[in-house]
Amino acid sequence: MSAATLATLTNPEVIAVNQDSLGVQGKKVAFASSKLPNISTEIVVANCSTSSKIEPKRLQWTYNSQDGTIRSALNGRCLSINNCSTVEGATIVLSECHINDSQTQCQGKNQQWTVGIADQTIVSQMNGMCLNFNLQHGPNVDAHTCNEQDYQQWLWNATDGTVQTKHDGQCLTVLQELEVWAGSLSDHSQAVVLLNRGNTESESITVxxxxxxxxxxxxxxxxxxxxxxxxxxxxxxFTSPNIT
Known part of the structure; x- marks a missing residue:
């Protein structure tokens, strides 16, 4: 165990918050999109209900059959296999579109997909792998060898733009990069966690x-x-210093 991990686990103030007598579980109270350019954001599946604390556009997608891209209504960025990986279980992210850009890794081929109408699959044109709801590491979405299972089948809703997994009806979702979680303590103070889910750079967060x-x-x-x-x-x- 590293010294940093040990210091975290034995921090008396953190332990006191965790064991506070009020026993209130923290909850997400605010979220925001990253303001950084070229950030890659992980894709997950989440409850499709608009009552959840998720911007509706994070659940909405459009498919362009001409260039094979699947773009987010949130910011127009493309559904991508991270780093053009060809391994089983490669992470799916949202990133800037680079179709046929000779200056980028794999020229955007990791952002091109074929949507199967008959079998309801979403297949990478780069390596033939299927968009896969990873049941063992849910709610993650990855690229995996196609196997005709319902966790690789996706239902497109033409009315609201959502893409739902046939397995349990949850929606393909752009993860919120910046989150604020909070919970009340017995001394009337608030325990607050500022969480940066972005996977590239540090960024300040405001509560x-x-x-x-x-x-x-x-x-x-x-x-x-x-x-x-x-x-x-x-x-x-309060606005924090940059958080990774």
Whole structure:
């Protein structure tokens, strides 16, 4: 076990939050899209309900049969096999489209797909692998040898633009890069986690007081539990340094 891992597991302030007597489970209270260019975002399956804390456009897709791309309604980026990998279980991400771009890795062939109407598959034109809902590592989506199972079959909804796995009806979803999670503690403070799910660079994240049950004009002390130091007194919001 590394020294960093040991320090995290034995941090008394983190342990105190985890064992707080109020026993309130933290929940996601806010999210935002990354502002960084050229970021690659992981693709998962998630509940299709619009009542969940997911921007509807993260669930919506369009297929261009001319160039084979599947593009997100969120930002027009392309469904891609990460790093042009040809191995079983290669990660599926959303990234900038580079079809026929000779300056990029594999010239965008990792972003071209064939949508099977009869068998309901989505097959990579680069390596013939199927878009696969990984049941063992759910909710992840990867590229896998086609096997005619329902977790490789996808139902396109022409009305709302969603793509649902035939296995359990969940929707193909662009993972939210920046998230704020919070939970109340017995001393009336809030435990807050700022989470960067992006897989390329670090980025700052802002938590607004109104998202965690405080009034907008309230002054609050922000404490960094990992380093066990107070960062200062802030009003209405706090913006973190870059988080990887």
């Amino acid at each position: 607004k007081w109104t998202d965690i049950g405080f009034s907008n004009d309230q002054a609050a002390v922000v404490r960094h539990l990992w380093t066990r130091e107070d960062l200062g007194i802030f009003t209405s919001k």
